[in-house]
Amino acid sequence: MAPNEVDRTIHPHTTGAAADTAAAHQAEKPLKLYAGWFCPFVQRTWITLNEKKIDYQYIEINPYHKDPEFLKLNPRGLVPTLGVPVPAPTTSVNTNGNSNDTDTMNNPTKKDRKLKPIYESIVIAEYLDEHYSDTTAHGPRLLPSGDDSLAAYERARCRLWIDHISSRIVPAFYRFLQHTPEKDDSYTIQDARDELLKQTKVFTQQLLELDAEREELGLAAGPWFLGEQFSLVDITLIPWALRLFLIDHYKPGGVGIPEKGNGGEDEEVWGRWRTWYEKVQERDSVMCTMSERSKYIEVYQRYAEDKTGSQVGQATRGGRSMP
Known part of the structure; x- marks a missing residue:
């Protein structure tokens, strides 16, 4: 079933409190949330980003008429999609499995980082919880932490x-x-x-x-x-x-x-x-x-x-x- 007339005429953007939140996250940022405002799967990701006080750019996508540039990033065309700046493959990894690149993903001047997609709302949330694990900066973990x-x-x-x-x-x-x-x-x-x-x-x-x-x-x-x-x-x-x-x-x-x-x-x-x-x-x-x-x-x-x-x-x- 192809997208119908109702799909093509959906309200194009957030309203109310969500509009204020989206407006506060329009500036260019390395981490990008591609979102459809009404989508509950998107809201899972959006709650996670705001709960953990993560800096991001909000980009509204019509899930039924996807921009070609968005489809280049994620050919499946799913929202939410998180655009993540990933280190170049040449970055070395130490014996503990950790990257030796000491730069952070939020450094917009890093030239060897390429935007990569993560999708599926639960996968995105677990990624954010794991990557932004500093509890001082990002609050308590959303899944129990510890090695025991x-x-x-x-x-x-x-x-x-x-x-x-x-x-x-x-x-x-x-x-x-x-x-x-x-x-x-x-x-x-x-x-x-x-x-x-x-x-x-x-x-x-x-x-x-x-x-x-x-x-x-x-x-x-x-x-x-x-x-x-x-x-x-x-x-x-x-x-x-x-x-x-x-x-x-x-x-x-x-x-x-x-x-x-x-x-x-x-x-x-x-x-x-x-x-x-x-x-x-x-x-x-x-x-x-x-x-x-x-x-x-x-x-x-x-x-x-x-x-x-x-x-x-x-x-x-x-x-x-x-x-």
Whole structure:
């Protein structure tokens, strides 16, 4: 399915708080974020950059009409793409596997650096967390650090739940939003609602279990997946959590998350979800990357009517995994 008229007429740039953030990052910088303002995968990367106080240049891309220069950098044409200045191949590597080039990647005068692409939002986030690891300059790590077995286990556990979000919650979101019974009667809107709620509850139940683990150790519980530490697990889910209002707007009956006091046997689970979600809306790195709600409603209409030509939309329509 080729990009349609709706795809070609999307609002061209950020609005609201995100517009202010984009405007503050227009100057030429070695590290470049190629972004589509409405894309939740882009927001994962954008949150990471701002959370870690990394200097970058924001470059808006229309994902449906890609500039030839952008396609030279990343022929797959995916956003987000991070343009990374990489040392020339002649740079030597010492016996510890570290580059002997003492220059930093943020030095714009270095002439032997070529812009290279990194794409896939989780890969980008892990790269940024690893490369910008100075906690004094860039804040706490987004994945547990350390060489001991406990740290290795905690990183593995984070990645398991990152996978749950990416392979269970995110596809369920799109399947729900794109539900159009006149085009596909293989599942009902209630089927879609039940699946999204089920997978969200599985994640939230894990938050409760982690809270209990920390309390047994005398540590502070929540609000984040890693307790008091904001993490890549949280970032992985946040863009879709913030877009749940689109399902409320477009689909009869909405998402179906119960109001406080109406959760029945799941009241504790949904109470924990509300605690997490309220903290999400207080996080500066999150809210500064959000555009106006009205613009998301406008651009996601093509998903709600199952008319989008995006790779995500086509994957959902075809029952395939996310691209």
